[in-house]
Amino acid sequence: MLNFDILVEPFKYSFMINAFIISLIISIPTALLSCFLILKGWALLGDAISHAILPGIMIAFILNIPLLIGAFISGLSCAVLTGYISNNCRLKPDTVMGVLFSGHKTAEKLSNKIWSLREVLLLGFFISLGMKLNFDPGIIKSCLLLLGLLFIKAIVLFFLLLVFKLRAYTSFLIAVSLSTFSEFTLIIVTTWHDVGWINEDTFSLIVIAVCLSFIIGAILNKFAHQIFIPLEEFLKKFERKTYHPDEEPHTCGEATIMILGMGRVGAAIFENLSNKKFKVVGFDADMDLVIQHRKIGKRVTFADAEDPSFWSQLRFGKLEAIILALPEFSGQNWCTLQARKNGFSGKIIIPARSQ
Numbered sequence: 262m263l264n265f266d267i268l269v270e271p272f273k274y275s276f277m278i279n280a281f282i283i284s285l286i287i288s289i290p291t292a293l294l295s296c297f298l299i300l301k302g303w304a305l306l307g308d309a310i311s312h313a314i315l316p317g318i319m320i321a322f323i324l325n326i327p328l329l330i331g332a333f334i335s336g337l338s339c340a341v342l343t344g345y346i347s348n349n350c351r352l353k354p355d356t357v358m359g360v361l362f363s364g365h366k367t368a369e370k371l372s373n374k375i376w377s378l379r380e381v382l383l384l385g386f387f388i389s390l391g392m393k394l395n396f397d398p399g400i401i402k403s404c405l406l407l408l409g410l411l412f413i414k415a416i417v418l419f420f421l422l423l424v425f426k427l428r429a430y431t432s433f434l435i436a437v438s439l440s441t442f443s444e445f446t447l448i449i450v451t452t453w454h455d456v457g458w459i460n461e462d463t464f465s466l467i468v469i470a471v472c473l474s475f476i477i478g479a480i481l482n483k484f485a486h487q488i489f490i491p492l493e494e495f496l497k498k499f500e501r502k503t504y505h506p507d508e509e510p511h512t513c514g515e516a517t518i519m520i521l522g523m524g525r526v527g528a529a530i531f532e533n534l535s536n537k538k539f540k541v542v543g544f545d546a547d548m549d550l551v552i553q554h555r556k557i558g559k560r561v562t563f564a565d566a567e568d569p570s571f572w573s574q575l576r577f578g579k580l581e582a583i584i585l586a587l588p589e590f591s592g593q594n595w596c597t598l599q600a601r602k603n604g605f606s607g608k609i610i611i612p613a614r615s616q
Contacts, residue, residue, distance in 0.1 A: 313339035441478035527586030
């Protein structure tokens with residue numbers, strides 16, 4: 262039998278009821294704002310700043326000062342430094358934060374130095390958590406019930422995004438990416454446990470549930486595109502019959518060459534082919550980048566190359582070649598398979614990149 266007393270025990274406190282009500286109220290605007298950030302290409306910026314707060318919390322914990330002070334200083338420092346670098350170079354804030362996640366050799370050295378300290382702090386924190394846990398079978402069963410709430414959350418979020426005219430694919434990816442508990446829950450429940458607001462069983466229940474959600478979320482996000490393919494026809498039935506703000510093109514018009522990825526490499530190829538009078542069309546998932554290209558007269562539009570719906574609905578028309586100017590091999594391989602699967606018989610070209 263599931264120990265429901267553990268699940269309802271936090272709601273014996275009035276502050277927990279108030280916190281739950283406030284969470285429900287802010288869940289709708291935050292869900293919509295997260296969608297806006299993703300469509301604007303700011304997802305990495307928000308993710309990086311939010312994770313920059315965590316080392317500040319760890320340092321505050323070690324120095325025995327209020328955790329909020331450490332979080333505030335760390336997050337503010339990250340935002341100020343990012344803004345300074347962005348204002349003194351041509352990189353966008355999102356790109357500046359992305360340097361730490363890039364494959365450039367200089368970024369890798371910088372990343373190793375910064376992340377090594379972060380990993381030491383996180384390792385110490387998670388070890389301290391593990392030493393406090395009670396792995397009782399009843400608690401594990403209750404964890405599964407809590408994880409079921411994430412499934413309900415994902416369904417509700419999916420249909421909520423459809424109401425706001427997003428496509429099934431975009432709604433599905435957002436719902437999957439948000440189908441985890443927040444890692445900051447670990448910080449909060451640790452503080453509650455230390456001050457005696459929750460007992461050991463409740464503490465163990467929440468920590469184990471959060472950790473399991475990380476594992477499940479990582480697997481779902483890794484295979485999100487593959488999972489969507491068999492569900493595509495079913496999920497698209499729920500789309501609203503109207504224009505979608507994330508609508509993708511269904512044709513390349515008179516173009517004979519399509520370029521996927523209009524970054525540094527793709528833009529250079531587009532320029533070279535256009536100068537030689539080829540009819541070229543470019544696609545990119547970064548709307549800001551698309552707007553920049555359009556301002557200088559290039560025929561570039563928004564499209565997510567990893568979206569199965571993009572390939573299944575695309576009419577290749579007069580296309581003779583597809584150039585995959587994508588940085589990752591997984592993306593190149595995915596696009597090649599999808600193009601062939603959906604009937605493209607022309608050339609597929611992948612530009613060589615020097616390191």
